[in-house]
Amino acid sequence: MTSLPRRPSMTDVADRAGVSYQTVSRVLNDPHRVKPATRERVQAAIEELGFTRNRAARALRTTRSRIIGVLTDGSSLYGPATTLSAVEAAAHEAGYTTLLASVGPHGASGERTGRELLESGADGIIVIAPHEGMVPALEAIARTTPIVSVTAGAPAIPGATMVTVDQARGARSVVEHLAEAGCRSVVHLQGPPSWFDARGRRAGFVEAVDQLGLDAEITEPGDWSPGSGARIAEALLRGPLPDAVFAANDHMALGLLHVLHARGVRVPEQVAVVGFDDISGAAYFTPSLSTVRQPFDRLGQAAVARLISGLGPAPEEAAPAAAPSGLAADLAPELIVRRSSSLTAPATTDEPPVS
């Protein structure tokens, strides 16, 4: 009914406590410099009025917003969503707030999103799961704001630091595992090539099969969805069965498993299947799915740490573009062997707690 009251300002608090606004500011920023008695009066006034600092005014004055912008694709795919969650938590921990911007299906074009992220005055940007559609947005941003990219392979962005999970390494570990299990022919059900992660997985696959001398084949690209996995699996079944299939992610693997089951192909006896991501539920597929788990939590934390260290404590003296040491920090993914690629694996394996 009635309009909400104006937010109280430092002046309001100061009046109530009988001090100047500067003293209020000091109580908030440097409490031990003000006499305990005064401090308590001010704190009481803050409490009574429900005062909170106006972030816009602070940002204006200090030129630092304490906001981290997160640029992501518009989807809610497992990897990006999980990473986002971890980034948010880590940023929060470090006293930063997270601003969300999307490029892609839902979200607007890269250009516009980039401009908006800039306007918002984020101190730094973290890019999650970049694909090619994001590059223009990033180029615009990089001119004035430090960027940390959470996926490798976006080489066009100058000045961007990377914190990544080594996709190729994950793919190699899958192929090695399959070879060890006796598979001689392996098919890679590849992901959308516009995604840098998909390229990394494919590259690791190619490298490993070459090195191990396996019979290899790569299908047409899927779009990460179970449906695409199923579709490609149908096509695959028209030819001779390979010993193993490595799907670009768990969802595509699920589609594949579904089709194999429907056609009476036994997994892993006739075909071994491995996915990528270790999504929630992979351990409970039929059969329980071997996959590559990515440390999304540590990834998010590392990205935030990297970004903040580049930001430096004082705005002037920092040299954000030159983040500490090497340009890329790679985290290792972890192969999780379950029933879908190993008869000796327990029928059910634990999965990590919900996150």
Add this chain to the structure above:
Amino acid sequence: MTSLPRRPSMTDVADRAGVSYQTVSRVLNDPHRVKPATRERVQAAIEELGFTRNRAARALRTTRSRIIGVLTDGSSLYGPATTLSAVEAAAHEAGYTTLLASVGPHGASGERTGRELLESGADGIIVIAPHEGMVPALEAIARTTPIVSVTAGAPAIPGATMVTVDQARGARSVVEHLAEAGCRSVVHLQGPPSWFDARGRRAGFVEAVDQLGLDAEITEPGDWSPGSGARIAEALLRGPLPDAVFAANDHMALGLLHVLHARGVRVPEQVAVVGFDDISGAAYFTPSLSTVRQPFDRLGQAAVARLISGLGPAPEEAAPAAAPSGLAADLAPELIVRRSSSLTAPATTDEPPVS
């Protein structure tokens, strides 16, 4: 190496274009009021300098940040993640930016998060998937900022509007479907009771089984995870089999399916199974899972629309707490019948496009 240059301001643009800062402002806010020739000069200068408006200064001056705060649980569960994505897209569409804050596993306590969301000066708050842990944060916020809650059942928050998917209705449609299919005894594998959505589903279940006179049982609560679903399923199998099981969400249903399969219980022949959410992949479970699809996209859009309409065009004249008309806007969930509860359903059903 060198510090990034200071962001250009309107004054910089004005100098370059040989006009006053006010003219620059007008070019941005009210272009047709400035002479075309001048306008073009200013626009050129903007382009050359890569100028973008400083949002902090705007927010300070106008007292409107054009930021929507989103409060969510710290997880990346399917429903919340999908809704978040939709909210971001809708907010972006409406010219708002999305600020993310979490309460829960990762995120900090409700109190602190609430204060931070307030400080950030969001024009309004959207709460996704509230559970009890959020209530304190919300109470603090509601004093000065309009709130739209995206889940029903958070009655403690005065002044909060709700935009929801009717969980009870979804649960009822499941029970009705099962009854029609001839099931006489139904077990509900319930979700965590601290979540308002879980309560809604359970309430709908109870109501429907009462009304239809079915044999009903409710298990101990799960935690949304497949693991919890599997654990509860193990316990369930120690007793006589019911005709059907209604799981609180698809993940728990997946755990259940896994255990049933391992024990050689045939679905749906011996036990029908229905989940809730229609997560990506549900159509490709073994068997393909009947479930209740929630219109998360429309939900996000509706929440943003509701919030913005309450915000009003001008800050003074708006009466945000009193959002238009009824307090709750319920969207209808949609029952999707697949193989797990119906022998006549096709083995594979389409699912919606990735989002």
Add this chain to the structure above:
DNA sequence: GGAATCGATGTGAACGTTGACACTCGGAGA
């Protein structure tokens, strides 16, 4: 032809905060 009008632009003030500096007061050292 002079006043009223309008279109185009400039000037001043303010939003709420912080950093630099100035002031006041009591006590310590000369």
Add this chain to the structure above:
DNA sequence: TCTCCGAGTGTCAACGTTCACATCGATTCC
């Protein structure tokens, strides 16, 4: 006693923008 110091507090200016009003030349109208 006078100066110096520091602890505690206050005043001023500025961040970049927008709003309200002022200005100025060129019309238009009677």
